[in-house]
Amino acid sequence: MIGEETVEGIPAAFEELRVRGAQAIEAGRLEEAERYFEEAFVWAEQHGESNLLDLALCNRAAAAIDLGRGERELPRLREILMRGADPVNCRIAAYNIARYYELNKSFKKALFYGQIARDRSEHLGRRDWLASSHNLIGNLLLAESFFEKACAEFEQALALSPEDAVVRRALIKDNLGYCYTVQGRYEEGFRLLFESYRSLRRLGAIRYSVLPRVALCFAYLEVGRPARALRCGREALDTIETTGGSEMMKNLLYLLGEAANLNGDLELARNYFSRLQREFYPDAGYLPDFLLAIDVRKLINLKA
Amino acid sequence: MAIHQKVRQIQLVGRKIRELRKEHKLTQVELSQRLGIQQSDLSRMEQGEYRVSLDTLFRILAEFQMSIGEFFDELAQESITPRDVRLVQQFNALPNDAQREVEDFIAFKRSMHRKDDRADSDADSEEESK
Numbered sequence: 001m002i003g004e005e006t007v008e009g010i011p012a013a014f015e016e017l018r019v020r021g022a023q024a025i026e027a028g029r030l031e032e033a034e035r036y037f038e039e040a041f042v043w044a045e046q047h048g049e050s051n052l053l054d055l056a057l058c059n060r061a062a063a064a065i066d067l068g069r070g071e072r073e074l075p076r077l078r079e080i081l082m083r084g085a086d087p088v089n090c091r092i093a094a095y096n097i098a099r100y101y102e103l104n105k106s107f108k109k110a111l112f113y114g115q116i117a118r119d120r121s122e123h124l125g126r127r128d129w130l131a132s133s134h135n136l137i138g139n140l141l142l143a144e145s146f147f148e149k150a151c152a153e154f155e156q157a158l159a160l161s162p163e164d165a166v167v168r169r170a171l172i173k174d175n176l177g178y179c180y181t182v183q184g185r186y187e188e189g190f191r192l193l194f195e196s197y198r199s200l201r202r203l204g205a206i207r208y209s210v211l212p213r214v215a216l217c218f219a220y221l222e223v224g225r226p227a228r229a230l231r232c233g234r235e236a237l238d239t240i241e242t243t244g245g246s247e248m249m250k251n252l253l254y255l256l257g258e259a260a261n262l263n264g265d266l267e268l269a270r271n272y273f274s275r276l277q278r279e280f281y282p283d284a285g286y287l288p289d290f291l292l293a294i295d296v297r298k299l300i301n302l303k304a
Numbered sequence: 305m306a307i308h309q310k311v312r313q314i315q316l317v318g319r320k321i322r323e324l325r326k327e328h329k330l331t332q333v334e335l336s337q338r339l340g341i342q343q344s345d346l347s348r349m350e351q352g353e354y355r356v357s358l359d360t361l362f363r364i365l366a367e368f369q370m371s372i373g374e375f376f377d378e379l380a381q382e383s384i385t386p387r388d389v390r391l392v393q394q395f396n397a398l399p400n401d402a403q404r405e406v407e408d409f410i411a412f413k414r415s416m417h418r419k420d421d422r423a424d425s426d427a428d429s430e431e432e433s434k
Contacts, residue, residue, distance in 0.1 A: 105357070108342070144345070145354045182355075250358050264414065281362055290365065299318065301355035 014043050014052055021059055025066075026167050028207040034063035051089065054080050058092040062099070070100040081116070091120035091129060098136055102143070105304070111140045131160035135172050142179055143304045151179045170199040171208060178215040178303060186223055193219060207243045210236050214248055217255045218302060226262035233259055250280050251302045257291055266292065322350040324368045339363050 010018075021036035037060035044052035058080065061073035073096070080093040095117035101110035118133035138153030154176035161169050177192030193212045200209035213236035220229035233256040240249050257272035273288040281287055325335050336346040341360060348354030356364075395403060 145348065254358055280358075284362055284366060286365075287362065296361060298352070299349075299355055299361060300358060304355060304357040304360070 010052060010055070011047075011049075014040055014047075014049075014056070017043065018056070018059055021063065025063060027203070028167075028205050030063050030067050034060060034067065037063055051086050054086065054089040055092070058089055058096060061096045062092075065096055065100045065103060068103070070096075070103070074100055087120060087124055091117055091124060091126075094120060095129075095133065095136065098140075102136070102140060105143070107140050107143045111137065111144075114140055127160050128162055128165065131157045131162075131165075131172075132168070134160065135168075135175065138172075138175060138179075139303065142175060143301065145301060145304070147179055147183050151176060151183070154179060166199050166203060167205055167208065170196040170203075170205075171211065173199075174212040174215055175303070177212065178218070181215065181219045181222055182301075184222075186219065189219055190216075206239060207245070210239045210243065210245065210248055213239070214252055214255065214302065217252070217259065218297075221255065221259055221262065221297065224262075226259045229259035230256065230263060246280070250276065251300075253279075254291070254300070255302075258295070258297060261292060318350050318352045321364060321368075325350075328368070335367070338367060 017036050017040035021033045021040065024030070024033035024036060037056060041053065041056035041060055044056045057073070057076055061070065061077055064070050064073050077093040077097050077100075080089050081097065084090055094113045098110045098113035098117055101107070101113065114133060114137045118130065118137060121129035121133045134153045134157035138150045138157060141147075141150035141153060154172055157172045158169065158176065161172060163169070173192040173196035177189045177196060179189075180186075180192065181189035193216050197209060197212040197216065200206075200212065213232060217229045217233035217236060220226070220232055233252055236248075237252055237256065240252060253272050253276035257269045257276065260266075260272060261269035269292060270288055273291045276291075277284055277287040325332070328335075330338075332343045332346050332350075336343040339346070339360065340363070341356075345354055345356075349356060395406060398406065
């Protein structure tokens, strides 16, 4: 969803709101983005521009979906896609529907819409949209454990993504870095994850900077450096406790427990696993003992 | 359950899920429906090709909760290699003071390992802040 970009040939007042919304999204300020897109929606409604109304709706939906409020937007997005009146709106609608399904973990459905978004982007000749579509498809393939195919998509996304889209590129690098790490390509994985983390930290994109931090925690575990993984994970935990993000928190508490366990600190490991169980799986009292006993790293996909 | 010892037999988990499913007389279709995942995904998981989220993994465990004890015990048994057995036998054959020396040496090696890790961490910190 990051950087659902500007469209040429539309009124300046409307476009300004959209650009501000896009910038807010880029910086991870989703609520603020939603407000700008809502204003753009109202503007389009007042001016009776149906295409712009669809466009504003698509943009507002993008922010709402990432904020976990996408359910109500879905029927309108489908309608825009089915109507097929405007190729740009169709592309954005398909992309957003794919994002909605991705966040709801319906990866196969998401892949279907993601491929529509990719084909539309190609047809429109929009290199940046093609890049974000490849990234999205890469995410979906990664979630489905098709690691090699996912790498190919991320590599294409990175090649097509504009150099100045720093946050977007950093997020692609995070995905690709994780993918390489899972495949045992540690050197490339670490390089990309560090690059991603440094870029996001420099830009102050705190919410996003946790992603490569968590992936680095996993990568250090994979190369047998649990003490380093612990440090990395604790830093990420401090950030998540401020910014929120329950999925990441789950993964992180698990990784921290595993890191402490591999580092020989069973008490600390139990603390992390117990917290994971208490906060996310209250009915599964056996979990701390299970995780202390069984290493499930090779079964777990942090991006699924 | 002897669960405080680390059991590091990763690939066994997928195989164990398959065994448990069969013991419960469930087809892949039936189990995947209960878990809310696709049959093809469950099949790939049992073969060790499919990684899942923590949520899905714990749903699978919850499905077989009655068998968790057995799950641990078998994995614990399978995790002990002939080399482990030989080392324990050799250790037990030593006099008490020699056993203490071995324990001290292991503690020393572990502390050296941690120091190495800390030194690496410092190098990484420099790498990160570039």
